[in-house]
Amino acid sequence: MTEYQVIEGDQTVYRDGTIKLHGADGFEGMRKAGRLAAEILDELTTFVKPGVTTGEIDDLVRGMTLDAGAVPATMGYRGYAHSCCTSINHVICHGIPSEKALKDGDIVNIDVTPLLDGWHGDTSRMFYAGEPALKAKKLVDVTYQCLMLGIDAAAKPGARLGDIGAAIEAHARQFRYGVVQEFCGHGLGRLFHDAPEVIHAARAGTGPELKPGMFFTIEPMINLGRPHAKILRDGWTAVTRDKSLSAQFEHSIAITEDGVEVFTESPKGLHKPPY
Numbered sequence: 389m390t391e392y393q394v395i396e397g398d399q400t401v402y403r404d405g406t407i408k409l410h411g412a413d414g415f416e417g418m419r420k421a422g423r424l425a426a427e428i429l430d431e432l433t434t435f436v437k438p439g440v441t442t443g444e445i446d447d448l449v450r451g452m453t454l455d456a457g458a459v460p461a462t463m464g465y466r467g468y469a470h471s472c473c474t475s476i477n478h479v480i481c482h483g484i485p486s487e488k489a490l491k492d493g494d495i496v497n498i499d500v501t502p503l504l505d506g507w508h509g510d511t512s513r514m515f516y517a518g519e520p521a522l523k524a525k526k527l528v529d530v531t532y533q534c535l536m537l538g539i540d541a542a543a544k545p546g547a548r549l550g551d552i553g554a555a556i557e558a559h560a561r562q563f564r565y566g567v568v569q570e571f572c573g574h575g576l577g578r579l580f581h582d583a584p585e586v587i588h589a590a591r592a593g594t595g596p597e598l599k600p601g602m603f604f605t606i607e608p609m610i611n612l613g614r615p616h617a618k619i620l621r622d623g624w625t626a627v628t629r630d631k632s633l634s635a636q637f638e639h640s641i642a643i644t645e646d647g648v649e650v651f652t653e654s655p656k657g658l659h660k661p662p663y
């Protein structure tokens with residue numbers, strides 16, 4: 389049984405397994421946090437190139453976040469010490485920024501989560517360093533399509549959570565790509581990771597009903613090869629077991645009376661590479 393909880397004003401919320409249903413002030417807070425997250429990624433589009441280190445990207449993200457009066461929600465989160473995740477090539481997610489420089493042909497996901505006035509904006513996009521191979525660019529394109537098809541599925545009246553994963557998996561399957569199952573989208577708002585778990589490969593018509601006021605992310609991770617992940621000894625970096633390339637895009641969205649609102653849409657229309 390799914391429990392929903394209507395949130396009013398600045399009521400304290402707990403990670404108690406309930407799905408939160410937000411009102412106007414939640415939408416206001418998430419619009420600002422989501423917009424900032426998207427603007428940070430917009431700024432990175434001209435910066436990401438061969439020779440730039442992921443540590444330099446992290447410094448830039450931290451600077452932009454703090455300058456906007458927000459904090460990176462990842463800093464200090466379960467011991468994570470950085471302002472974003474930078475996941476290169478066969479890294480699925482949670483790549484740790486370092487001294488490592490991007491090389492020509494790399495594809496990299498940059499995932500940012502500013503916490504602004506108590507609300508979390510969580511979004512990621514793929515970036516190209518130089519000119520990736522055709523098969524890498526196709527994976528990136530299809531992964532973006534997977535995210536948007538997931539959002540479309542959520543926007544249908546009477547939709548259930550499983551409809552999102554069903555749409556994503558059906559699309560990925562056409563290209564024989566693997567949909568990662570070990571990591572999910574998630575409810576968010578005043579909490580960074582809350583119920584529900586948004587799985588990216590699911591059966592249509594299953595799972596909780598989507599109700600107006602729900603806030604959650606959709607963040608499909610799609611592999612060129614098999615779907616399976618393993619975590620490196622640093623405790624964070626998730627890579628494909630078969631070392632195949634992996635791509636991801638993420639938006640934070642709300643269910644509304646007549647569809648969805650995307651909080652993290654690029655103000656500059658820089659939705660996917662090439663930028």
Ligand code: MF3
Pocket residue numbers: 462465468472473482499500501510605607624638
């Ligand atoms: N931003 C990631 C997400 O989409 C979470 C990163 S947690 C970290 O949920 F600690 F790895 F940064």
Ligand code: CO
Pocket residue numbers: 510573574605607638
């Ligand atoms: Co997320």
Ligand code: CO
Pocket residue numbers: 499500501510511512638
């Ligand atoms: Co994220």
